[in-house]
Amino acid sequence: MIERYDSIIVDITCRIMVPFIQLFGMYVIFHGHYSPGGGFQGGVLLASSMILHRLSLGYKESYLKLPPARASVLGTGGMFLFILTALTPIFFGGVFLDYGFLPIPGLEPAELRYYGILIAEIWIGIAVFGCLVVIFDRLTERRLD
């Protein structure tokens, strides 16, 4: 189990860095259509921000920000919603993962695929974020003996 690192410099630096890393992670997820990036890379950045938070501020404070149970809910929920999003076109006569078949008026199939990819990438990012934080939490779990 990680205790708080007793240094004012580390404390303040990590407190300032964490939101910006999270912002950059979200930028990487949402800007994946135009630049290198996507759900996996953005999710890893989000997870690394939480791991930095856990490493520098200790579990007592960091578990208030993101409890381990909520991280596992994010991981499984993101995975489930990604599969659900991928399955949705099947119910409208399409094929798996082809969002061009969704019956949304005013959008041509290419634009539907554009937004479908974006939504799928968001779920992938959340799933990767949750799964990596769960792995870190399990590895640094408190030993009771």
Added chain:
Amino acid sequence: MKAIATIIIAAFAAVMIYATSGLSVPGDPESPAAGNVSEFYIENSMEDMHTPNIVTSVLADYRGFDTLGETLVIFTASLACVLILTRRVDRD
């Protein structure tokens, strides 16, 4: 038992190393990997999903199954970590 396992692993490694001699040169335009679908992806990506980044359109749409599998791999890894590393109370 250990000797048998070593022999099997060595034989498998020998087969794999022999198989690498049949791989195509990276970047070769005549190789099978570069000939069939790459041109289709490059030509049709913009019309099919209005995405300038071809890598994203290949990963998330043309080969969405691959992305699904990758996400499942990470999910399975975290599941294995939870199952193996979680401290359980001994009931005895």
